[in-house]
Amino acid sequence: MRVCLISIPKSGTNLVVALLQQACPKARLVDLMYPEPFTNTQSRLEYSMRSMAHARRVIEKTDAPAIFHSHMVFTDYLHTTLWELGVKGIFLVRDPRAVAVSFVDYVMKNSEHPAHRYFTETLCDMDTRLRVTIAGTDPDDPAVPFIPAMRGAWERYVRWLRQPDILQLRYEGLVGSTFGGWNDKQEQNIRRLVEHAGLDFDQKQLRNLIDQGTRPEKSVTFSKGGIHRWREAFTPELHEFFAEHAGDVLKMYRYDQ
Helix, strand or coil: CEEEEEECCCCCHHHHHHHHHHHCCCCEEEECCCCCCCCCCCCHHHHHHHHHHHHHHHHHCCCCCEEEEECCCCCHHHHHHHHHCCCEEEEEECCHHHHHHHHHHHHHHCCCCCCHHHHHHHCCCHHHHHHHHHHCCCCCCCCCCCCCCHHHHHHCCHHHHHCCCEEEEEHHHCCCHHHCCCHHHHHHHHHHHHHHCCCCCCHHHHHHHHHHHCCHHHCCCCCHHHCCHHHHHCCHHHHHHHHHHHHHHHHHCCCCC
């Protein structure tokens, strides 16, 4: 088994990693993140190509069983790499509004995050922090940390949804209603996950995997953003702001229903 989980940040990466590790305990966990951080003075294309080349080198030298994970945006190069090297791709998404709230919660409690001081000392409340998370900051302003606008960031991932060889999963379809998910879809989606990974589970094993591997609160990055917190945080005015700055993201990922 060699699978690659690609996800938008704060979409439940650790939950799916935990499921895959529970399903295949011998698998090696490998982060495909490029070791050098992006700076505003660099060409995005140049940085992206170096990142993709790094990912290919790591995959080429890693034997099965392995679980790769990454927040890489879609490129033909990465998609082709997965296909050529026989790695099963998985793309994970989550309601963008829940992602925004989860991102703010994560930054607020993580003192090492580049945006922590800006969020805690400059932005005075949750509403303001969410507006910055949704609309982004100016990448050329050295006085504030760079936060990409949600519309532009999510647009760079959307082609993962259009690849027939990539398994698309939604966070809400993997967790129960206690964690803001859909009870009626959970077993079906976890079966899709293990079958896509090439694993053979009977019903009892699948039920055990669901019971043991779908507890988001076990994640070190878990926050209440994953439960219905975004509904509480989004005022009518904030809904309007989101619609103006990132409303098409909901349509793009079919969260506008």
